[in-house]
Amino acid sequence: MLTTVLDTADLPPAERAAAWVETTGQALISTRVSFLEPDQIEARVQAMALGRIQMSVLSYTPLSSQRTPRLIRQSDPEMYQLALTIAGQQSIEQARTYASVGPGDLLLYDSSRPFTATVGPNPPGARAMLLQFPRQLLPLPEKAVAPLCGAALDGRAGVGLLLRQMLTGLADTHADLTSGDSVRLGTTAVDLTAALLAHHADRQTLLPTASRQRALFEQISAHIATHLGDPRLTPRAIAAAHFISTRYLHRIFQQHGTAVSDVIRQQRLARCRRDLADPAQCTVPIAAIAMRWGYPRPSDFTRSFRTATGMTPSEYRAASQDMDRGQR
Incomplete structure (x- = not known):
């Protein structure tokens, strides 16, 4: 403190x-x-x-x-x-x-x-x-x-x-x-x-x-x-940007109890959940939000989102909007 x-x-x-x-x-x-x-x-x-x-x-x-x-x-x-x-x-x-x-x-x-x-x-x-x-x-x-x-x-x-x-x-x-x-x-x-x-x-x-x-x-x-919106953000690209091997990259993240692909996916989905729940973005197409955070294919985004949250992106947005209205 x-x-x-x-x-x-x-x-x-x-x-x-x-x-x-x-x-x-x-x-x-x-x-x-x-x-x-x-x-x-x-x-x-x-x-x-x-x-x-x-x-x-x-x-x-x-x-x-x-x-x-x-x-x-x-x-x-x-x-x-x-x-x-x-x-x-x-x-x-x-x-x-x-x-x-x-x-x-x-x-x-x-x-x-x-x-x-x-x-x-x-x-x-x-x-x-x-x-x-x-x-x-x-x-x-x-x-x-x-x-x-x-x-x-x-x-x-x-x-x-x-x-x-x-x-x-x-x-x-x-x-x-x-x-x-x-x-x-x-x-x-x-x-x-x-x-x-x-x-x-x-x-x-x-x-x-x-x-x-x-x-x-x-x-x-x-x-x-800072590169979550780039669909080319992969372990291989990250390793190349830092002049290390992909194997060494995975080892560094394993030592911190995680995997580099998991970190990318979790952070992308966290940004998507935030934007889907934002009342100011309720008219922004779901596909546009997905694209913004590195998901160029809507089907890939929907599958990944449902696996992580148990809901489709549209269901998550609707539930968030209902909760927001209930708190007013």
């Missing part, structure tokens, strides 16, 4: 800066902070435990934050932090690497190395998500990761986009997750982080097999979800 750890709106203005320093020092890592507009501080911290991993959502007015050698000597949890900028512009310098990032950018930094981060007044303030995890959980050697600390990583394509969507999805669905879900999703988030870093370092072979397979499963699942 994503819970609010600090909201400066609940505090007198004179106490807000100190509360931010104390809260972030306890929930994240200790830094030396200077707000650029100390009389107009607005900041909020929300946090969610994912096992040994933590995800936070932060918003703050313009500030400068420093992780100094002295603070590191005093306390170093030996954490990596992956930041996703949601709004605003931020800059960071770590290990002689400087980056300026905006919405959609990802950035990795290391609690064991000094850094300086700045959020300027144009636009005022920023909002970001932060994935924090012990360094030993990242299945990559430090020598491969170190050059990427403080460097901007694209969150708009490939593995970066998948990781960004997962983090924002966690924030959107946190209330529905069990503790077991949270732990598993935390592991997946670190695996995707490792895959992204390996991609940028061109060191994918350094990833352990299990991490590569979990990251690949997430990539393929996202590919399926």
